[in-house]
Structure formats: structure tokens, C-alpha cells
Amino acid sequence: MTSVRLLLPAEVVEEADLPYEGVRDVSAVTLAVEGVAVVANLATLATLQPQLGALVAAIRNWRLRDPRPSVLLTVQGPGIDLKIDLPRNVSKAQLLDQLRPLFADED
Numbered sequence: 545m546t547s548v549r550l551l552l553p554a555e556v557v558e559e560a561d562l563p564y565e566g567v568r569d570v571s572a573v574t575l576a577v578e579g580v581a582v583v584a585n586l587a588t589l590a591t592l593q594p595q596l597g598a599l600v601a602a603i604r605n606w607r608l609r610d611p612r613p614s615v616l617l618t619v620q621g622p623g624i625d626l627k628i629d630l631p632r633n634v635s636k637a638q639l640l641d642q643l644r645p646l647f648a649d650e651d
Contacts (some may be wrong), residue, residue, distance in 0.1 A: 545563050545571060546572075546588065546589045546622075547556045547572040547573070547586055547587070547589075548572060548574075548575055548587055548588070548589055548592055548619075548646075549573070549574045549575070549584060549585075549586050550562065550576075550582075550584065550585040550586070550587065551574060551575065551576035551577065551582040551584055552575070552576070552577055552582055552583065552585070552603070553577060553582060553583070553606055554581070554582075554583040555584070555602075555606055556577075556599070556602045556603055556606050557583050557585050557600075557602075559598075559602035559605065559606075560595060560598040560599045560602040561595075561598065562587060562592070562595055562598075562599065563576065563638045564569070567613045572586065572621060573589070573619065573620065573621030573622070573624060574618070574619070574620050574621060575616055575617070575618075575619050575646075576617070576618050576619075576620075577603075577613065577616070577617050577630075578615065578617075578618060579616070580610075580611075580615070582638070584595065587621070588610060589609075589646070589647060593647055594641065596643070596647070597636075597640075599638045600639045600640050600643070601636055603617070603634075604634055604636050604639065606633060607630050607632055607633075607634055608633070609632075610632065611632075611640055612629065612632075613632065614629055614630065614631050614632075615630045616628070616629060616630070617629075617630050617632050619643070619646055623627060624646060626642065626643075626646075627646065628642045628643075638645050
């Protein structure tokens with residue numbers, strides 16, 4: 545079971561209504577937005593995958609409200625190291641496509 549530690553703005557976590565598994569896993573994948581106050585949430589990839597659309601929509605909505613021209617979303621963990629530029633107008637399709645490697649082995 546792969547865990548994901550989400551370090552995202554509180555409003556993203558609230559809007560996406562992400563599941564909380566209460567899992568403790570030292571090999572967790574970390575999904576983090578750099579340079580903002582964040583809230584931590586821990587879930588498994590299996591429970592997060594059905595919520596991916598809501599998570600991506602929440603991130604996009606937050607970016608539309610955030611005044612900075614760009615923010616970096618990092619995804620790091622065993623076998624994964626992604627750095628995703630989030631311009632203010634990031635599309636849901638673009639973000640879904642860039643996060644796809646996170647779920648590649650979960651099918």
C-alpha cells in the first residue's frame with residue numbers, strides 16, 4: 545500500500561474533501577505546493593485515485609485565485625520525482641496528465 549502525504553493549501557484540501565486514512569508509512573509519496581502555508585493530509589493512492597478529479601479542480605480553482613504568476617507542485621517518493629509548474633491558468637486536463645505517473649502502477 546502506497547501512502548501519499550499531501551501538503552497543499554487548506555482551501556484545496558477542504559474543497560476536494562479528500563479522504564483521510566490515518567496511515568503511517570515512511571515511504572510515502574509527498575505531493576506539495578511550494579511557498580505557501582499548507583495543511584497535511586495522508587491517504588493511500590487507492591483512496592486518492594477516485595478523488596483525483598476533485599483534487600485537480602480544487603488546485604486549479606485555488607491557482608485562479610492566487611496572484612503569483614507561477615507555483616511549483618512537487619511530487620516525490622519511491623520511484624517518482626515530478627516538478628509541475630502551475631501557472632495561474634493551468635487546465636485540469638494538463639494537471640491530470642502530469643499527475644498520471646503517480647497512478648501508473650495502481651491499475
